Amino acid sequence: MNSSIVFRLKHKDVFTLIEKHNLYSVIEDMLTTFMDLDYKKTIALLLDKQPIPSGIVVEKLKSNKLHLYRFLDEYDKKNIKGKYHRELISLYAIFDRENKLLPFLKKSEHYPIQEALNICQKEKYYPEMVYLLGRMGDTKEALELIINELKDMQHAISFCQEHDDQDLWEDLINNCVDKPEFVTFLLQSIGTYVDPTVLVCKIKPDLEVPGLKNSLVKMLNQYNLQVSVQEGCKKILMADYFSLQKKLVRVHQKGFSVYEEVLCGACHRKLIDKGY
Structure with missing residues (x-):
């Protein structure tokens, strides 16, 4: 039974036949059809035997983004040079954003950041936008997204810690002072990072903050603990000095x-002179 007959019968033994008789040219001629038949076996053949240059494979699969995604996802696992990372950004955004897009953005250095940001902005992928904006240095806009779109205060505080910028802490406070639930969280969380009086002084007198008393007590305890630790460190340093x-x-x-x-x-001159 020749390969064309086996293929027409949609029989997966065609892959065994191709390997046995070195009929890889058949795959190149009918690549999309082979992917439809069994994309896993087709990709395995393409990557293990490399009968077709990757550029030709990509060109032939451009009309079917799902097949292209499947091929490049596997290709990238075996080729670490980042050759097709630009294409993978848009493909991950379409087919596996939840599991792969953000980790991929973090690990790769081989894609145009602005282009990746444009894709994420179009789809409103806020966590990915925050990461890309932070990487581009636009931390203020990234922080605003965390607060206004993600509404994740713990993320906002972690973001400010990561970038260690006093102006960013002030932006965080300014963006939250009119949101009672955010003020409560900040009062309980930032005492060890910034002077809490900066936050307290910006709270409007008529703003009703839930759990204000307990939050203030917790904030002051955190701040006092920080001051105490700093004083202890200072004494140790002075003693060492x-x-x-x-x-x-x-x-x-x-x-x-x-x-x-x-x-x-x-x-x-010599310190010891035998002439004297």
Whole structure:
């Protein structure tokens, strides 16, 4: 039974026949049809035997994005140079955004960031947009997305911690002071990162903040703990400083051996002159 007959019968033994008789040219001629028959076996043949250059495979599969996604997803696992990462961004956005898009954006350095951002903006993929904006340095817009779209205050605080920017902390506070539930969360969470009086002073007198008393107590406890830790560290550092200073003075006061070859640092004459 030849390969064309086996194929017309939609029989998966055609792959065994192709390998046995080295009929890989058949795959190139009917690539999409083979993918329809069994995409896993087709991709395995393409990657293991490499009978067709990857560029030709990509070109032939462009008309079927699902098949292209399946091929490039497997191709990328075996080729670490990031050759098709640009294409994979849009394909992951279509076929497996939830599991693969954000991890892929984080691990890869081989895609145009602005193009990736445009794709995510079009689809309103906010977590991915936050990551890309942060990577591009637009942390203010990224923070606004976290607050206004994701409404994830823990993420917002982690984001500010990660970028360690005082202006970003102020942006966080300014974006939240008119949202009572966010104010409550901030009061309970940022005492160890910024001066809590900055937040308290910006709360409007007529704003009803749920759990305000308990939040203030927790905030002050966190801040006092931070101050206490800093004072303890300061005392330890000062003690170490004076201890090391004493050692340095003792070393400088000690005499030390000199030899005939040693020169004076000022006049560059020998310290020991046998002529005297």
